[in-house]
Amino acid sequence: MREALIRCDRTPAWAALRALYAANGRTFDLREAFAANPRRFTDFSQDAPHLFADLSKNLIDAQTQTLLLKLALQCGLEGHRDAMFAGEKINSTENRAAMHFLLRNPASAHAGRAPAxxxxxxxxxxxxxETLNAMLAYAEQVRQDAAMTDIVNIGIGGSDLGPQMAVLALDEFRLSGKRIHFVSNIDGQELAAVLAQLKPQNTLFLIASKTFTTTETMTNAGSAKHWFEAQGGTDIARHFAALTTNVAAANDFGISTTFGFWDWVGGRYSLWSAIGLPLAIAIGAQGFRDFLGGAHAMDDHFRSAPLAQNLPVRLGLLDVWYRNFHGFTSRSIAPYSSALRRLPAYLQQLEMESNGKRVDADGQVLPFATAPVLWGEPGTNGQHAYFQMLHQGTEVVPVEFVAIKRVARSLPGHHNKLLANVLAQAQALMQGKDDVGGHKHFTGNRPSTFLLLEALTPASLGALIALQEHRVFVSGAIWGINSFDQWGVELGKVLASDIEQRLQSGDAVGLDASTAGLLQRLQLS
Structure with missing residues (x-):
């Protein structure tokens, strides 16, 4: 059994980091750091599986990095990481393991490196x-069915954000003749807009819900089924499949093709499971296996690389340094790739649902901040929307740039302009510009991280996502929280069920004055 995590604020390294920040952390200047160390780029960058990371434009030096690594050791990060890979129930509040990494393990690989x-x-x-092979065989069957031109994934949260982001990202590898749609919102306008494009005889609906009870998903699934039958569709079993563990409920719905997953797979970590079926249909079985392989390579890196050269560890510790010492409240994600346009939304759930906690794993209220707010848009769109604040706003927001070196689909001159912009934005944030008049003054010294993929492929996307998963694990472990539950999602669901009935009856008894007043205004009859 692993030793318990030691919360960061109870370690000697935490106090040392506070002293270091007070002494020179708050006045650290990137321009001076580069001038003093010609090797700074080399010292603070590294290769990792399928990507390169430049951390040199961050507000850290060798002393800071050394103390952050000591913090990781004193908190017991390595033991907590090893416990996860050993299948221990580190999701303590739900008494579950967190073995999403197992979903990308090759069949011949041993999941843990411990002797026993x-x-x-x-x-x-x-x-x-067994499930993966069956799911991929089904994906190939759908790919070969020329009559099935439209695939509609109905899910929400992890059952939507992951597959949607990945399908868009790997559009270059998508089989032609197949359109893949995603419906998540309970707002009927979204589903109606998709259905207007479809013919029942050419459509496959994938109902993605672990329990087959999620309100939004089952409401949309019921409406899709009603539309299918009203439009003359027949053979529900052929045109509907379920990604669920509740086979009985799926059968009652009329679905006979189901692919399940397990309680050790959290929703925001489920893209690697049957939830990834839309991606498997889009890029094929081998493409999906390459996707898993890229993630597995990053798993091996996280599990075996020394902490000082372990990219998920370095990024997670940097997040702690910024959140708890510099007091930065958010981080902006800027993928300079239209294909990665849904990456910010995906990472929002991954980080804020995992680490948006106010109590530690023992239920004690934390005296320090946890997850930052994640937000962003693809470049260069973001430059013309919110980069004004990044450069000249009153708050410092660390930026994480993601760039692709080579692209298969582009137009002459476009990609060089895109790469020039991402390099220029990172440079401008750091260097700034003096202006005695003030309005054109850029303070500079604004930090950024640069992640570079040689190409956007199934393998490199898998590695990029796994990197982000493990980075969130690291910061959560340092903060001493359980990154694998999400109780904050539940309360609103319970209240919505009650209010839905009240919207029909008009009964406002027991409600607060604001909710009661709004309920009356929202009643349609």
């Missing part, structure tokens, strides 16, 4: 590959 890994790892790996 638990037997359940091998058992779960075998079950997982």
């Amino acid at each position: 890994a638990p037997e359940n790892i091998a058992n779960e790996l075998a079950r997982m590959h």
Whole structure:
């Protein structure tokens, strides 16, 4: 059994970091740091599986990095990481393991590197590959069915954000003749707009809900089924499939093709499971296996690289340094790739649902801040929307740039202009510009991280996502929180069920005055 995590604020390194920040952290200047160290780019950048990371434009030096690594050791990060890979129930509030990494393990690979890994790892790996093989065989069947031109994924949260982001990102690899649509919002306008483009005889609906009870998903699924039958559609079993563990409920719906996953897979980590079926249909079985392979390579890096050269560890510690010492409240994600336009939304759920917690793993209220707010848009769109604030606003916002070196689809001159913009924005944030008049003055010294992919492929996308997963794990472990539950999602769901009935009856008894007043205004009859 692993030793318990030690919360960051209870370690000697935390106090040392506070002293370091007070002494020179708050006045650290990137321009001076580069002038003093000609090797700074080399010292603060590294290769990792399928990508390169430049951390040199961040507000850190060798002393800061050394103390952050000591913090990781004193908190017990390595033991917590090893416990996850060993299949221990690190999701303590739900008494579950967090084995999403197992979803991308090759069938021949052993899930843990400890001499005596638990037997359940091998058992779960075998079950997982049975499901994976069946899911990929079905994906190939759909790909070969010329009559099935439209695939509609109906899900929400992790059952939508992940597959939608990945399908868009890997559009270059998508099979022609197949249109893939995503419906998540309970607002009927979204589903109606998609249905208006479809013919029932050419459409496959994928209902993605682990429990097959999610309100938004099941409402949309019921409406899709009603539309299908009203339009003369027949054979529900052929035109509907379910990604769920609730096979009985799916059968009651009329669905006979189901692919499940397990309670050790959290929704925001489920893209690698049957939830990834839309992606498998888009890029094929081998493409999906390459996607898993890229993530697995990053898993091996996180599990085995020394902490000082471990990219997820370095990024997670940097997040702690910025959130708790510099007091930065948000981080902006700027992928300079239209294909990655849904990456910011995906990362919002990954980080803020995982680490948006106010209590530690023991339920004690934390005396320090946790997850930053994540937000962003693809470049160059963001430059013409909110980069004004990034350069000249009163708050410093660290930026994470993501760039692709080579693209297969572009027009002459476009990609060089795109790369020039991402390099220029990172440079401008750091260097700034003097202006005695004030309005054109840029303070500079604004930090950024630069992630560079040689090309956007299934493997490199898999590695990029796994990197972000493990980075969130690291910061959560340092803060001493459980990154794998999401109880904050539940309260609103419970209240919505009650209010839905009140909208019909008009009964406002027991409601607060604001909710009661709004309820009356929203009643249609």
